Amino acid sequence: MHKLKPITPLGSDTPRVDTIGNLTVSEVTDRALASVAARKDQEPALREALAEAYKMELPEVGGSSQASTLSAFWTGPDQWMVSGPYDQHELLARDLKQVAVATASVVEQTDGWCRFDIAGAALGDLFERLSNAPVRDMKPGCVIRGTLEHLGVFLWRLDEDRMAVLGPRSSAASLHHALITAARSIA
Known part of the structure; x- marks a missing residue:
């Protein structure tokens, strides 16, 4: 009998959370x-x-x-x-x-999708390095379909200091890498 076990889009047993400076990038799996x-x-x-x-x-x-x-x-x-x-x-x-x-x-x-929630005061700084979407002008509840790095994503403004990024699950590692690299560049 197979002993299958669910894994997150990043391939782990538990969702990954990275805090870099005042930004937190959380893998959302629930x-x-x-x-x-x-x-x-x-x-x-x-x-x-x-x-x-x-x-x-x-x-x-x-x-x-x-x-x-x-x-x-x-x-x-x-x-x-x-x-x-x-x-x-x-x-x-x-x-x-x-x-x-x-x-x-x-x-x-x-x-089919992966989701990362990004929280912190430097959201605008982070996303202007990753996308041409007008994140600084987005009000909570706004959603934009666009690109982040080279990936097609949905950018969903959850709150003034919180954004959700939804992208293809098959590109979760690339999306995560882009978010972490950009966060490090402003930390």
């Missing part, structure tokens, strides 16, 4: 993810179904929203990423499919 794409002419019905089931409002372009333990951010026209604590929403995609029925296509995304 979130379930599902993409939701409204089917043709079904966006109003999808919004209504999610509002009824979860009290969730789907955000507009460049935004995010929170409803109880779930959060959502805009990823493209009529498309969103929905996230929730893994221990409460292990079957998030299945649950969203049951609510959305024929109004949307829902796809499990949890193991």
Whole structure:
């Protein structure tokens, strides 16, 4: 019998946390993810179904929203990423499919992405070395799809001094290296 054991995107048993100067880079592994794409002419019905089931409002372009333990951010026209604590929403995609029925296509995304949360007063200094996204101007709740180094990512401003970066899980080590190298350059 196989004795499989889950590992983080960086290949460890536990999420990695690095503190460099006044910045902390944390690997986030406790979130379930599902993409939701409204089917043709079904966006109003999808919004209504999610509002009824979860009290969730789907955000507009460049935004995010929170409803109880779930959060959502805009990823493209009529498309969103929905996230929730893994221990409460292990079957998030299945649950969203049951609510959305024929109004949307829902796809499990949890193991396709890695997430790093960066906290500290020097967020602007860090991200101006990594991306041309206007991080200093982003308000909490704003989301930008762009690049960080050479990787396609989502930059999600969680708070004034906190940012989430979501990128492809297969590039987790490269993304982490870029974040740590830039943090060291300003420490």
